[in-house]
Amino acid sequence: MAYVFLEHRSSLEHITASRPASSAMSVNPEQPTRILAIERELDARDWCGFERMQAPPVERSLLTAIHPESHVAEIERFCAAGGGHIDDDTVVSPGSWEAALHAAGAGVRMVDLLLDGYASSAFCSVRPPGHHAMPTQAMGFCIFNNIAIAAKYAVEVRGLERVMIFDWDVHHANSTNEVFHASNNVLFVSIHQSPLFPGTGPADDVGEGAGVGYTVNLPVRAGSGDDVWISLVEHVVVPLAFAFEPQLVLVSAGYDAHLEDPMADCNVTDAGFSAMAHAIAATCRELAAPVGAMLEGGYALGTLARCVATTLEAMSTVPDRNGGAAAPLARDARHRLAEWWPQLTAGSSARSW
Template structure:
């Protein structure tokens, strides 16, 4: 049987952000951890560069050209958080290309699972704007490509980065072709992602925001995946599940206040894998944030271990949680009656 595929590219390390939380050492730590664990059975491949046409599936031509030109001119700051160097455009093309390749591998059946481990991350990037360390919205580019070129039909994007994926949220707000589900700490940067933001037009109900308070840990995050995300995978029946896999909800992360552990990320990964496998839905991950090097590296490794294991590890037992039950009830009363009524 084919091995799961881990996609990366050396250009990720040439996206030079200086003394910044989103820096190359993040990926160096991830690589070191995977190596220390013997590669975890994942085959390594270099990511191709996304084409400009693929980027323009979700971004404006002006945005793509602005990033290219700024990098070609030597780089600079886009906003207080987001900066580029000369080689950032190449890194960003491969980051989007890795997410696309991951989708292609799992949708074609060439790999049982795939994970794209790149920087810059992507989920804050809007159609016409870079922000929050993100230049191009890698997961959104991949989802759009899966719909337009790979026949995915419907794509569910689960964003478990601790920050709300405002870019992905907005890019797909008006379509029912993508169900965007985000668990994120609130209040926190970028300030979007209220539970009332449901999408609009044909997309109404196809945006599911699950804000959690600071200090939320494994119990809350696992319960939301168990009570809401896994059932939504069943209701929506996507042709592809993409996880915007950020690891900054980790207790050790310096940029946020949640308390998820290595085991919590392993548990979420197991729940998502089980929900996909039950229905034969391809699954791929795309790295987003995570700024405590060691915690990021361990948690990525846990995800790869769970997604690559044969046979699949059993998902952990998940305790009932009041916040998750309320979220389930709210969705069942609204766009997702099939989620049914919560029972402890």
């Protein structure tokens, strides 16, 4: 099976250059240069064995499965009228409409390629990012929630019963959290810095109704580095995956938890992202679940590009999963989550984590 890299030139036509004079940062960090930096790095690495494909625009009906038609139409009109600031962070230009359609379409096409058996792994390098885009409110650089649209398509159109979304962007995915809050078809797991924008995602937000236990928030303090992040992946995220047995794993792949990223205060290194990507890729292989990643944040250009390449390398090699002992934060999370996931109770599983 192939490894597929989805992209589209419209990602470069979403122009966010200006910010209000009142803003703390004079230049919006969510720029087309992010995509170009990734392209340059991957080109130098022969695309890590990935096949490049063009992302189609999303069908309107799939967009409106998450975002009401009135909101979608308002975004379309605003872009066509020349665009401007939706808030301090979130800016659109005339080209943003096509970019947003292709960004969401990348995720849907990725799901088809993975479920139809064409690809075992895929990565969508598109913008605008998506995980903050609430159903009726564009925010946090995000217009539409690309990964939520993809996951909902996988469940409602492709008929999957178990989709796992793992979000390793340093910011909490307030929108993804909300969209699947009451769903037990989608297990949403997020590691994020707290406190930090957008301020959501406490550990005690575990979902609601039938979805209780299927929202897993793993907040970490500023300054958290490889030890904390990798431990949470190996001792919480991976065991959850084995307990849930997803038919598809989607990763909201942001790289702003990196030590060199200007937007947050975590200290993950290239090696940390490599370890997390290897752990997820190895788990998906063991579970025979295809895995697709969508670009979210990551604003230090060289760092972003290197870490995307690292992710692709992990997805396209046969990795080993051999983690260390659980850090205290991971042990606490396992204890807390055992109420819904008894497999996480130490000693109750034949597997050793």
